[in-house]
Amino acid sequence: MLDLESVRLFALVAEYGNLTRAAEAAGTVQPVVSQRIKSLEATLGRRLLDRSPRLVRLTEAGTAFLDHARNLLAAHEAAIAAVDIVPSHITIGISDHALGTHLDLVLKRLRMALPPHATMAVNLGQSADIRDRFESGQIDLAIIRREHGTEGGEVLGSDALQWRVPSGWSWSDGPLPLVLLPSPCSVRAVAIRVLDQAGIPWRETFTGGSCLALAAAVRAGLGVAPLGDSIGGDLAMVPASAGLPTLPASQIVMLARTPNPATSAAARALAASVHDLLA
Amino acid sequence: MLDLESVRLFALVAEYGNLTRAAEAAGTVQPVVSQRIKSLEATLGRRLLDRSPRLVRLTEAGTAFLDHARNLLAAHEAAIAAVDIVPSHITIGISDHALGTHLDLVLKRLRMALPPHATMAVNLGQSADIRDRFESGQIDLAIIRREHGTEGGEVLGSDALQWRVPSGWSWSDGPLPLVLLPSPCSVRAVAIRVLDQAGIPWRETFTGGSCLALAAAVRAGLGVAPLGDSIGGDLAMVPASAGLPTLPASQIVMLARTPNPATSAAARALAASVHDLLA
DNA sequence: CTTGGTTACGGCCGCCGTAATAATA
DNA sequence: TATTATTACGGCGGCCGTAACCAAG
Numbered sequence: 325m326l327d328l329e330s331v332r333l334f335a336l337v338a339e340y341g342n343l344t345r346a347a348e349a350a351g352t353v354q355p356v357v358s359q360r361i362k363s364l365e366a367t368l369g370r371r372l373l374d375r376s377p378r379l380v381r382l383t384e385a386g387t388a389f390l391d392h393a394r395n396l397l398a399a400h401e402a403a404i405a406a407v408d409i410v411p412s413h414i415t416i417g418i419s420d421h422a423l424g425t426h427l428d429l430v431l432k433r434l435r436m437a438l439p440p441h442a443t444m445a446v447n448l449g450q451s452a453d454i455r456d457r458f459e460s461g462q463i464d465l466a467i468i469r470r471e472h473g474t475e476g477g478e479v480l481g482s483d484a485l486q487w488r489v490p491s492g493w494s495w496s497d498g499p500l501p502l503v504l505l506p507s508p509c510s511v512r513a514v515a516i517r518v519l520d521q522a523g524i525p526w527r528e529t530f531t532g533g534s535c536l537a538l539a540a541a542v543r544a545g546l547g548v549a550p551l552g553d554s555i556g557g558d559l560a561m562v563p564a565s566a567g568l569p570t571l572p573a574s575q576i577v578m579l580a581r582t583p584n585p586a587t588s589a590a591a592r593a594l595a596a597s598v599h600d601l602l603a
Numbered sequence: 604m605l606d607l608e609s610v611r612l613f614a615l616v617a618e619y620g621n622l623t624r625a626a627e628a629a630g631t632v633q634p635v636v637s638q639r640i641k642s643l644e645a646t647l648g649r650r651l652l653d654r655s656p657r658l659v660r661l662t663e664a665g666t667a668f669l670d671h672a673r674n675l676l677a678a679h680e681a682a683i684a685a686v687d688i689v690p691s692h693i694t695i696g697i698s699d700h701a702l703g704t705h706l707d708l709v710l711k712r713l714r715m716a717l718p719p720h721a722t723m724a725v726n727l728g729q730s731a732d733i734r735d736r737f738e739s740g741q742i743d744l745a746i747i748r749r750e751h752g753t754e755g756g757e758v759l760g761s762d763a764l765q766w767r768v769p770s771g772w773s774w775s776d777g778p779l780p781l782v783l784l785p786s787p788c789s790v791r792a793v794a795i796r797v798l799d800q801a802g803i804p805w806r807e808t809f810t811g812g813s814c815l816a817l818a819a820a821v822r823a824g825l826g827v828a829p830l831g832d833s834i835g836g837d838l839a840m841v842p843a844s845a846g847l848p849t850l851p852a853s854q855i856v857m858l859a860r861t862p863n864p865a866t867s868a869a870a871r872a873l874a875a876s877v878h879d880l881l882a
Numbered sequence: 883c884t885t886g887g888t889t890a891c892g893g894c895c896g897c898c899g900t901a902a903t904a905a906t907a
Numbered sequence: 908t909a910t911t912a913t914t915a916c917g918g919c920g921g922c923c924g925t926a927a928c929c930a931a932g
Contacts, residue, residue: 325607326679332604344886353924358888360922370686377886377931385686392682399678400605403671407649407664603885623911632899637913639897656906656911882910 326367328400330360331393334372337361338390339433340600341380349437349596351588401440412586414438416594417447417454417466421511422576423598424535424555430467430597437593442586448534452508458579464587465594466579469552470510477577480595481602484553485511485571487562490545495566499525501547503538506531514572515550522569554601576602605646607679609639610672613651616640617669618712619879620659628716628875630867680719691865693717695873696726696733696745700790701855702877703814703834709746709876716872721865727813729788737858743866744873745858748831749789756856759874760881763832764790764850766841769824774845778804780826782817785810793851794829801848833880855881 336346337357347354365372372386382390416434423430431446438444447457451468458466469483500519504512519526530541538549542559550571551559562568578595582588615625616636626633644651651665661669695713702709710725717723726736730747737745748762779798783791798805809820817828821838829850830838841847857874861867 325611326683327606328604331682342886354887355889355925356923362888368683368686372686375887377888377929379931380887389682389686392678392685396675396678396682399671399675403610403668403675404605404647406671407647407651407668621911633912634900634914635898641913642896654912656904656913658906659912 326364326396328397330364332397333357333360334364334386335390335393335397337373337380338382338386339436340596342600343375343380345596345600348599349433349593351592398440405439405441409441410439410584410586412439412442412584414442414444414465414587414590415447415463416444416590417449417457417463417468419451419454419466419468420448420534421451421505421509421552421555422467422469423601424552425539425557426555426601430594430601433593433597434590437589438586444590450505450509452510455579458581461581464581464583465591467594467598468577468579469574470577471514471572471574474575477579478595480576480578480598482573482575483602484573485514485550486553486556487548487566487568487571488539488542488551488556488559489548489562490542491560493545493548493560493562495548499527500568501529502526503530503532503541503547503549504528505533505535505538510574511550514574518569518571524568605643605675607676609643610675612636612639613643613665614669614672614676616652616659617661617665618715619875621879622654622659624875624879627878628712628872630871677719684718684720688720689718689863689865691718691721691863693721693723693744693866693869694726694742695723695869696728696736696742696747698730698733698745698747699727699813700730700784700788700831700834701746701748702880703831704818705834705880709873709880712872712876713869716868717865723869729784731787731789734858737860740860743860743862744870746873746877747856747858748853749856750793750851750853753854756858757874759855759857759877761852761854762881763852764793764829765832765835766827766845766847766850767818767821767830767835767838768827768841769821770839772824772827772839772841774827778806779847780808781805782809782811782820782826782828783807784812784814784817789853790829793853797848797850803847 333346333350336349337343340346340349343357344354347357361373368389370385371383372389374381374383418427434444447454447463451470454466454468457463502515504515529547532538532541535551535555538551539557539559541547542549548562576598578591578598580591582591612625612629615628616622619625619628622636623633626636640652647668649664650662651668653660653662697706713723726733726742730749733745733747736742781794783794808826811817811820814830814834817830818838820826821828827841855877857870857877859870861870
């Protein structure tokens, strides 16, 4: 007889492609996942995963098993829901500068970590605003970007800011054309600060409402944008010859209030996903 | 997170209406079932069964949960079958005189205890023939009726033979009209023996191929039939005033050869079902 | 050399199964 | 009074989580 916890861990490993992240998402540690997968394989008499320190992928049997494993877990959820209806709602705030283009993957994994009947509301905005909403209790979970050294929250990783430019861009003279989010925005503020300290003149050529908009502006040649390393996508780095000052790294931090199991499951999944993106 | 073993035990209790039989069918003991059900109820936060020493029945929540529990167990079977195809075939011999009209229920529970991909073949016949087939290895499991004192097999219970008569039957004189299975048949033999020992003349008025046929003949008024207590159905007992000798009780015995887990699961289910019928 | 999977191991929870107890018809 | 569920309890297996180890890029 299989035990569902092992099956759940297997499904998480398949999702994250990584035992360590799966362990985080499940709220345990990596050796436990290793053991459980191993024992699951033993009871099934088949190897489910090819594992090496740098690559974990499904075997043929693992692929075949995965669909059934998900059905099994869904049936488990349904059975519990049949007698134990715990309606839950989670509000989540995400700073655009923290996740950028990875928003879709993170939301998918978040949805997966919640019981199917749970509802969630996501609030995309700027870090300062998100933090205020978290502190006033309007949201339960938040992912924000902030400068090193600030207190509070769980640090999921460090992400350097980079000047991103159109491909083939060069900057001859005149004030540096900047592509920014509107104030208040900590990335905007830090970018302006380092430029001023270096005595580099600048002008704002584009102000947009999300990192996707900033990236579009950069691609259109409107100027350079300070963007997180992990969310720059296909945009080019500024060449060192341009002489721009380096931007400081900042931290991606999770703020979490976990009043119930559903929320802490969501928090773990969020942490594992973001941690994965920054690795 | 639920554990599937507890869910399976719950489903078995629902099927058998009895913790003790469920334990037998599952291959464990009754206190374990009690504990697991209790812990299942605790994790679900609902009472699933109303239990008293004489009656176990589903609560409302239990009814709602049962369907989902069965789906869950089916998904579990499917998941295992996806990677671990163990084709198995079981041949079963059942003496008609042992189960009679309860054949359908027993077969249903047998089917339920087997993995869905397992095939089974049932051989209905007379005890002596069944035993020969078992001993020659042609069948894996057998339920037979036999006289007390014989060796071998697992005794599932004792069942008295009774003279069954049409309703309102009376026997004035002349040889006793008998309704019997053809020879060789141990019930036939023992019936004839006790009549001869009591010096009661008899004649055979009907010879049929199954207990259902014998019951039909009795109902049609053709005579009296020696039938197991538990399978007489709605037929009347012979009145004491008729002066017929009492028939000895005989034992219902299971012969089992369990070369694989599927067969032993079937054996347990068979034992639990028959044990239940004789209680 | 760092990230990440495996192995070793100690502690402890929890389950099994026997035995005694209670409850019901 | 017999049958059956519950409670008590000892023993043991197995799981968790820390730490040390190893492999691969």
